[in-house]
Amino acid sequence: MAFGWIDEQAEQRRRAGLVRTLRPRPADSPLLDLASNDYLGLAHHPAVAEGAAVAARTWGGGSTGSRLVTGTTELHTELERELADFCGFEAALVFSSGYAANLAAVTALAPHGSLIVSDAGNHASLIDGCRLARGGTQVVPHSDPEAVRKALQTHEGTALVVSDTVFSVDGDAAPLAEYAAACRERGAGLLVDDAHGLGVLGDGGRGAPYAAGLAGAADVVVTATLSKSLGSQGGAVLGPARVIDHLVNAARTFIFDTGLAPAAAGAALAALRLLRREPERAARARAVAAELHARLTAAGHEAVRPDAAVVSVRAPSPEGAVQWAADCRTAGLAVGCFRPPSVPDGISRLRLTARADLSEAQIERAVRVIGETRP
Numbered sequence: 001m002a003f004g005w006i007d008e009q010a011e012q013r014r015r016a017g018l019v020r021t022l023r024p025r026p027a028d029s030p031l032l033d034l035a036s037n038d039y040l041g042l043a044h045h046p047a048v049a050e051g052a053a054v055a056a057r058t059w060g061g062g063s064t065g066s067r068l069v070t071g072t073t074e075l076h077t078e079l080e081r082e083l084a085d086f087c088g089f090e091a092a093l094v095f096s097s098g099y100a101a102n103l104a105a106v107t108a109l110a111p112h113g114s115l116i117v118s119d120a121g122n123h124a125s126l127i128d129g130c131r132l133a134r135g136g137t138q139v140v141p142h143s144d145p146e147a148v149r150k151a152l153q154t155h156e157g158t159a160l161v162v163s164d165t166v167f168s169v170d171g172d173a174a175p176l177a178e179y180a181a182a183c184r185e186r187g188a189g190l191l192v193d194d195a196h197g198l199g200v201l202g203d204g205g206r207g208a209p210y211a212a213g214l215a216g217a218a219d220v221v222v223t224a225t226l227s228k229s230l231g232s233q234g235g236a237v238l239g240p241a242r243v244i245d246h247l248v249n250a251a252r253t254f255i256f257d258t259g260l261a262p263a264a265a266g267a268a269l270a271a272l273r274l275l276r277r278e279p280e281r282a283a284r285a286r287a288v289a290a291e292l293h294a295r296l297t298a299a300g301h302e303a304v305r306p307d308a309a310v311v312s313v314r315a316p317s318p319e320g321a322v323q324w325a326a327d328c329r330t331a332g333l334a335v336g337c338f339r340p341p342s343v344p345d346g347i348s349r350l351r352l353t354a355r356a357d358l359s360e361a362q363i364e365r366a367v368r369v370i371g372e373t374r375p
């Protein structure tokens with residue numbers, strides 16, 4: 001029977017305790033949110049919502065076409081200019097998602113015959129970019145600049161090193177300066193995904209590449225999402241103007257995709273302007289992460305020291321992690337839960353978001369609930 005194999009897979013997932021389900025969120029959810037990626041608490045900020053509303057009223061519900069036809073409004077180019085300027089890059093290009101931005105950047109910058117060196121902890125969208133690219137991929141151990149160096153030495157010609165700046169699961173930062181040094185020894189390009197760094201790391205949230213002194217470098221390209229710190233939706237690639245021009249002409253997820261919705265562009269632009277006016281939001285997100293980590297480890301939990309705004313707490317098993325997250329939810333706290341196959345190392349975790357707008361009382365409550373529900 002057509003699709004019969006799906007039932008078999010579903011049964012395997014059920015037996016392994018790995019079934020995923022959707023939980024529609026009401027507008028007035030009473031849960032304390034430590035599960036979203038709204039690092040700066042901007043998704044509901046009145047200025048961000050107003051940015052979306054004004055853009056939708058001005059430009060309409062959709063962008064009406066692909067970027068090269070009718071899908072580029074003046075709002076898109078304004079957002080690109082301000083994003084590039086804020087992060088310290090020559091140019092930027094906005095995409096309909098961070099996922100599309102990663103597919104675009106990897107495929108367009110790794111032509112036939114090239115080598116991609118990819119950190120083993122990279123996000124699925126970078127991994128899929130490697131799979132789609134014409135170049136060959138070598139996966140290297142997580143956060144290991146020496147392994148990157150060795151991989152680059154195996155190849156003559158065009159090469160691209162690809163890494164998250166902050167890894168989504170454990171919230172640890174990549175050794176960006178060392179990766180850049182390894183690239184420069186071999187004339188390779190460095191492509192980093194700053195989805196979890198933008199808005200949190202670097203001066204006023206200018207991102208991890210800015211913090212590492214790599215912003216604006218001729219051999220560095222950055223991808224980002226507008227859906228986390230900027231509280232909106234969409235993605236971006238930042239880098240030298242010639243790289244951005246190349247993407248406009250060669251990146252399939254740019255050329256064959258409808259442009260970002262105006263409301264999303266308007267919300268992201270409003271959030272970016274807020275971040276410029278209120279740079280302390282980035283430092284507050286980092287401080288909340290440090291405090292969550294300190295309190296959790298003091299209470300006997302095994303948590304990874306956070307480099308940005310993600311705090312990862314080890315769970316005893318995939319089933320234990322799911323139960324723990326469910327019990328937190330029953331007690332009024334929303335937390336993320338990572339388990340195989342999302343975590344290739346097989347270690348399940350709770351994933352907490354250290355939002356800049358969390359109060360001391362909310363941090364205390366979160367730590368108390370996590371302790372009381374521990375399996």
Ligand SMILES: Cc1ncc(COP(=O)(O)O)c(C=O)c1O
Nearest residue numbers: 097098099123168195225227234
């Ligand atoms: C590291 C990383 N890169 C890319 C993405 C994809 O971005 P988007 O949700 O905008 O597609 C995500 C998560 O969503 C992510 O965590």
